Amino acid sequence: MDFLRNLPFFSIMLAMFTGIISSAVNGRTARRLTLTMVTAVLVMSALTLSYTEQIGESVTYLMGHFPAPWGNEIRFGTLEAFLALYFSIIMLLSVLGGWSHVITDIEAGKENLFYVLIDMMMSSLLAMIYTNDLFTGYVFVEINTIAACGMIMIRQNGHGIVAAIRYMVMSLIGSGLFLIGISLLYDVTGHLLMVPAHNAIEQIVTDGIYYTPLLVIIVLISVGMAIKSGLYPFHSWIPETYGYATPTASAILSSLVSKGYIILLIKIFYRVIGFNIVISSHVLNALFAFGVIAMIMGSLHAIMQTDCRKMIAFSSVAQIGYIYMGIGLGTKAGMVAAVFHLLTHAATKSLLFISAVGLYEVSDGRTDYLGLRNAAYRNRVAGIAFSVGALSMVGFPMLSGFISKYLFATAALEKPHKMLITLVALIISTVLNAIYFLRQVVTIYSGRPGEAASTSHFIKEAIAESTFSNRFASIALILLNLFLGLFSEAVIDLISRGLNLFA
Numbered sequence: 001m002d003f004l005r006n007l008p009f010f011s012i013m014l015a016m017f018t019g020i021i022s023s024a025v026n027g028r029t030a031r032r033l034t035l036t037m038v039t040a041v042l043v044m045s046a047l048t049l050s051y052t053e054q055i056g057e058s059v060t061y062l063m064g065h066f067p068a069p070w071g072n073e074i075r076f077g078t079l080e081a082f083l084a085l086y087f088s089i090i091m092l093l094s095v096l097g098g099w100s101h102v103i104t105d106i107e108a109g110k111e112n113l114f115y116v117l118i119d120m121m122m123s124s125l126l127a128m129i130y131t132n133d134l135f136t137g138y139v140f141v142e143i144n145t146i147a148a149c150g151m152i153m154i155r156q157n158g159h160g161i162v163a164a165i166r167y168m169v170m171s172l173i174g175s176g177l178f179l180i181g182i183s184l185l186y187d188v189t190g191h192l193l194m195v196p197a198h199n200a201i202e203q204i205v206t207d208g209i210y211y212t213p214l215l216v217i218i219v220l221i222s223v224g225m226a227i228k229s230g231l232y233p234f235h236s237w238i239p240e241t242y243g244y245a246t247p248t249a250s251a252i253l254s255s256l257v258s259k260g261y262i263i264l265l266i267k268i269f270y271r272v273i274g275f276n277i278v279i280s281s282h283v284l285n286a287l288f289a290f291g292v293i294a295m296i297m298g299s300l301h302a303i304m305q306t307d308c309r310k311m312i313a314f315s316s317v318a319q320i321g322y323i324y325m326g327i328g329l330g331t332k333a334g335m336v337a338a339v340f341h342l343l344t345h346a347a348t349k350s351l352l353f354i355s356a357v358g359l360y361e362v363s364d365g366r367t368d369y370l371g372l373r374n375a376a377y378r379n380r381v382a383g384i385a386f387s388v389g390a391l392s393m394v395g396f397p398m399l400s401g402f403i404s405k406y407l408f409a410t411a412a413l414e415k416p417h418k419m420l421i422t423l424v425a426l427i428i429s430t431v432l433n434a435i436y437f438l439r440q441v442v443t444i445y446s447g448r449p450g451e452a453a454s455t456s457h458f459i460k461e462a463i464a465e466s467t468f469s470n471r472f473a474s475i476a477l478i479l480l481n482l483f484l485g486l487f488s489e490a491v492i493d494l495i496s497r498g499l500n501l502f503a
Contacts, residue, residue, distance in 0.1 A: 004051040005059055006039035007044040008076050008130045012082065012123050014040060019119030027111025031099060034115040038092045047087035052078045058501045059076055060132065060195075073193055075132035079339075079498020083129050083263060089480065090255050090346050097473030098248030106154055106246065114154055114246075119428060120147040121252060127258045134192045134221075134272065137264055141178065143227070145171045148257050152241050162238035168346045170237045171228055178224030184217050185272070185392045188330060201273055204383040216282050218273060224266040226287070230256035231324055232294030235317045238430040239301075241319055242313035250309070254316050255350040259342050262323060265321060266335070269327075269500040273422045286329025292322025292425045299432035308359075308369050311436055312352050315393060319345045322408065325422065331414050332499065337407035339495045344392070344400040344484060352389040353476035358382025358470060359444060367445050376444040383444055385474035390437035392481050400484035405430065407492070 005295035021258065022030035052059065058077035065071075076084075106114055124144035149171070153164035186192055189200035190211050204210050227234040240252050269278045278284060298318030305311040319341070326338030361379035362369050363498045376383025405426055412422035479488040484491060 004047055005061055007048045008063060008074050008080075008084070008126070009063065011041045011044050012126045012130065013312045015119050015123035019116045019123065021115045022112055022119055025112055029114070030112035030115035031095075033280070034118055035092070035095060037119065038088055038095065041122065041126070042088035042092060044087060045081060045088050048076065049078065049081035049085055052076065052081050066453070070195075074130045075194070075484075076130050076200070077498055077501035078494060079502065082494055082498065084126055084441070086343060087125055087129070087256055087259075087437050088122075088352050091118070091125075091252065093473040093480075094248055094350050094354065094471040095253035097350070097477075098246060098251060098357060101247050102356065103161065109155065111140070114151070114249075117147045117150045117154070118248075119142075121257070123153070125256060125260045128264045132271075134185065134194065134197065134268075136146060138175075138179055138182060141261065141264070142175060142272060144257060144260060145175060145228070148253060151253065152245050154249070155246060158461070159240065161246070162320050163237070167237040167241050170207065170234060174224045174227030177220045177227070181217050181224060183221030184213060184220070188213055188217070191229045193488040194267070196307075197272050198274060201277065203279045205274075205277055205388060214277075215274075215281050215283075218278060218281050221268055222265065222283050224289060225261045225499040227326070229261040229265075229319060230320050231287075231290055231299050232317055232321060233290075235294070235320075236297070238317055238478075239310045239313045241352075242309065242316065242428060247353060251353040254313070254353060255346040258316075259346055266327070266339070267502060270324050270499065277448065284328045284330045286328075287324045288330075289338060291323070291420060293326030294318060294434070295325060295429040296321075296423050299429055299436070303432060303436045305436075307439060308356055308372060309353075309370070312349070312356065315352075315436070316345070316349060318433070319349070322404065322429075324379075324407055325425065326411065328420070329411055329415050329418060330413060331497070333407070333411035333414055335499060336492060336495050337411045338405065340400075340407055340484075340488070341404040341501070342494060343491070344481075346485065347400065347477055348389050348392045348429075348478045351385055351481065352393075354470065354477065355385035355389060355474050357381045358474070359386060369440070372440075372444050373446045374444070381471045381474055386444065387441050387477055388478050388481060390441050391483075392431045394437055400481050403485055403488040407475065422454050443482070 003039065004465065016489050018033050022033050025033070036338055057276060058075055061074040062075060063072040090178055102118050110293055120143055124147060127140035128137055128144070131140070149164050149168050153161050185197060188204065190195045191197040191200055204214065230238045242254050245253060269275055285487055297317050298314055302311050302314035307316060323338045323345070326334045358379045359375040363375045374441065376386070392399035395402045395405045403414040408426060409423060412419045
């Protein structure tokens, strides 16, 4: 049983070595290696989750022969193992859902590089989930940034290159602030491992010293991660990035990349600084305010879009706002709601981007509203999948989005001075979500079913070429959304217990 303690480390290293091997093989072999790696990580994460559930406590894994405070550590409990499992599922379905477009969207001979970037992305996400060392977290934040930038520009067109440059500039600003924050933290505490740093901070607070430096540290780390995860008004890179990347890249970038940064921020709040200390700094009030603004402004921008891809992208700005609003409530219930919505957004955004591909394929490649008219009849699986994703974002009962909004509403009741703002923001955002998502759903079902019989030769070929993997991924993501909606109680309990072990 103790052998299972090694699995998180094996998962990270497997993803890294798969990237090295993929760089030396052709695209087809690299794809198989990546799918095998992600599947293996999924299995190891499931075994790790079972192990942590049995022992009921966090496990500290020493890397090398040097103990704290000099050595490097991995620490994992129920929540970390569950997040690794969940991210592996989303990664696998995102790759399956869009792999038919890799050949057409990427220059011949460079397909293997795309899978190298996915392998790097997987290793960095796992490292941010599992690491117990701040500098290791920063290193993999940068690896994540480089991989994301490469995935954006690999199509080698003007839009992709401009989007990659914009993303890189914003990400470097965020990374720079984060690095300054952990450098100051090391200067104050003398530690980079999370638990020793936390013990030092508790002593500093008890002694009543370094109040201003500690506040600056919290602000720098929070702003740095907010920029990297695309919180409004640091969102300018999102529409171009998500809108012009390949389908697989769009699904991964929107559903996983920003979530890794948020998970690392939550770990720092709980495991390094201490959540009570973060609350007393009042930084969460700023995150709450920006989260509320993002919920509304992101939705307003989405309403104004005529391109379906950019509409989905701006919706992500609003959904990131939901997560930061939950964190900003400063309560256990608010944090549970934020983490649950993180899961909801990851599954739903991947579903929307993957299913949207099926709609574009049968619409002569058009992505505007008029061009997608009647598309759901021409590709029924994609139409149903997009509708489920849209209804989840609106908050339709039985779907995960409904549970998220319910959790935010109930969490707001614990904070009377933030309750009214939260409830009003939820109502306004939900109405705005309904306007632009249901408008798109109505558009793809506009017309009569019989019109699908008279499709062009191009559309018939597109339907024939729509891969089984794309349909499988869409159906699997629908089922995942339904699972979060119908069996939310078990997931919420797991998140709550996991957060208790985070400290």
